[in-house]
Amino acid sequence: MRATLRWAHADFRAHRGEALFVVLASAGIIASLLLAGALFSYAANPWQRIFNQSHGAHIWLQTRAGADTDALSGVDGVAALSGPYRTAATTVESRGARVGVTLRATPAAPPETGRPLVTAGSWFPRPDDRVSGHSGTGTVVLEASVARALWAEPGDTVRVTGPDGAPHALQVSGIAEVAEPRYHPGGGPGIGWVLSATLDGIARGDTGQSVGLRLEDPDDTDFIVQRAVTVLGADRVAQVTKWQQARAEAGGDDRLLGQMFAVFGLGALLAAALAAAGAIGARVRGQLRDIAVLKAVGFTPGQVTRGFLVQHLAFALLGVALGTAAIALLGARIPGRIGEAAAVWQDLPGHTAIMIGVPCGAVLLIAAATGLSAWRAGRVPPVPVARAALPSAAPITALGRRALGMRVPAALVLGWRAAFPRRGRTLVPVARLALPLVLITVALVAWSTLDQFRSRPAQMGLPAALTVRAEQPAASSDAELEQTLAEIPGIAAVHPGAEMAALVPGQTGTITLRGLGTARDPYPSKVVEGRAVGGPDEAVAGQGLLDLLGVRVGAWVRMTVEGRPQILHLVGRTIEPESGGRVITTTIDALRERDPGLRPDHHALVLRKGADPRAVSAALAVAAGGTLEVRETPNPVDRLEPARGVIAALIAVLALIGLIELLTLISTGVRDRGRDLLALKAIGLTPRQIGAMIVTAAGLTALASALVGTTVGALSGGWLVDTQGASSGIGAGIAQLPPLPVLLTVVAAAVLGAVAAALVPATRTARRRLADSLSETL
Structure with a gap:
């Protein structure tokens, strides 16, 4: 063992550069x-x-005015209070959209517990920061889901109607996120924050209270x-909201993102393991002559194996420690989304x-790769001359000879031959890179799919950008309403609709039955299997409904x-982003056969190409005189917005892993062809031609890997996104x-990166003397 350690130390001193590369490669892979x-956790747990x-x-209590909420601070298990805040139920309108909002009177300084996170605009100015005309009175901060429903941005003016019915104009100061249930159309009210003076002007006496409790143990x-209800009195508590409700509401998004990024994580781990194994294996192959000498002087195969194992495990542990320490200490200082993710991780x-x-997993993978390489090193024969006497490459092919005869530059021909020597030796580096x-490429497919929801929503099951509901519909006003909607500039089609809950066979579940469009003018659903509705009692359904009922297209x-019973013939499957795909859509005429008195409760508006939904909504509000409630069609990409920045950062991480793999392949190729390069120089090739040959070989290897990688990535990425869409209920066909x-x-980028990475080793190799040492000629 002593001899083994002494040899390992001597080997380290003789090959410090290679050892440093292995350590830095391990550190870079661990950091990646x-x-x-960190990025996966950041995106999958919003x-x-x-x-x-x-x-x-953890708990929010909505109480009546006068409740002694200060007594809650003495309850065992309560770590801190947020509030109490005076509240008022209001209605906020902007560009024709109307949202119920509970306004909270808050101080100018954000609270320490339950602090809203401002994502756009700003919070209210502090008293010492206020200047004339900027006191913060007359402004409101909206929760993000409320702002999205109102199309409101910082600087916009919204109309707020208080409990007394009087309208007030408030300017949106900022948009914030909180860990509370988000606003959904048809659900509970959203949240907004104003100063106390502003709330006094909107609701002078008709207010309640809201208080948040942060617990020492969430399980309690x-x-x-x-x-808390006992302390305050049951008659004083109007509503209780627990943290599990908010988390469960976002649970579907967490699962969707978690499954998507779990695949990326496993792939990145595999790529990193191959890169680490490649770096270690390359160093072992570069020491074959030294191993032969060790065996010649009496080292046993076991001693050689143990020596390499101890040495590279030490390198791996050092690299892992450096990478982990770098992320723990410096990760939060990285600019952009990566640093933000590392800071909150x-x-x-x-x-x-x-x-x-x-x-630990990386150390085990590196140990396995090192053990395999060390075992191979232990089997190296003690006669290096016999190995050197074997040809290092196959003879030049007929195509290569023809290319030389056609005056193709020798550097290109030799570079091609170096990049693709034999089938086995060619496939391994190409596959690793x-x-x-x-x-x-898979990440880019996910990115393109998210962009598709934004740029071409009709192709993703969202043909109607707006939904209009009349506040007081009358039977004689349906035709007039549709005529008024059709005359608004930017509206291409108006489709009457009705939506209701339906019980599935066996009364074991509830689905959404939707009547949209008429038999003469059907709703343009995105049909990806089967056909669109074209006759009586025909319908199309989402993937979630087909899975729930266990049926396929063509079933009744x-x-x-x-x-009352309703029987429909499923003639097609559509992309259905709403309600987990558990939606069946037919025409409103088909629903009237069951209920002749059925009237549309909303109208779906399909806009002309290039029309701005906000401008159309504002025009609707003016034309209808405020009698219409206009809502934007929910887009599932809004819930996946954090994935965009994470995908971009993930691409950077994968590019770093690819760069490490590329540097390993280039250094290995230069070392393995060292004798060939010296021979080529001896027969007359100039240093420039030798350098061009190395750069060409690296570029061609990267080109082949890039073509294979983008092709396989595009195919597998489309399959992965469609599979995820099918499992979420939206349905396949969205990729x-x-x-x-x-x-x-x-x-x-891959080819240029390979060329740039090969320039330095190519220059160093081209400048070598004909025989730098006796070992180069063996």
């Missing part, structure tokens, strides 16, 4: 994996991230709720498990609506491949 873990950053409250929520679930599991490119479905220029940019 930890950053990927509610938990907001809760931690805002120091959120139900018990603390009972204690330590408070998110799974942080400790990832910080311990990823380094293609894996990060496959994952990058019986359901119960308001106690959108990146544009061809984007894929060509990925290929070009």
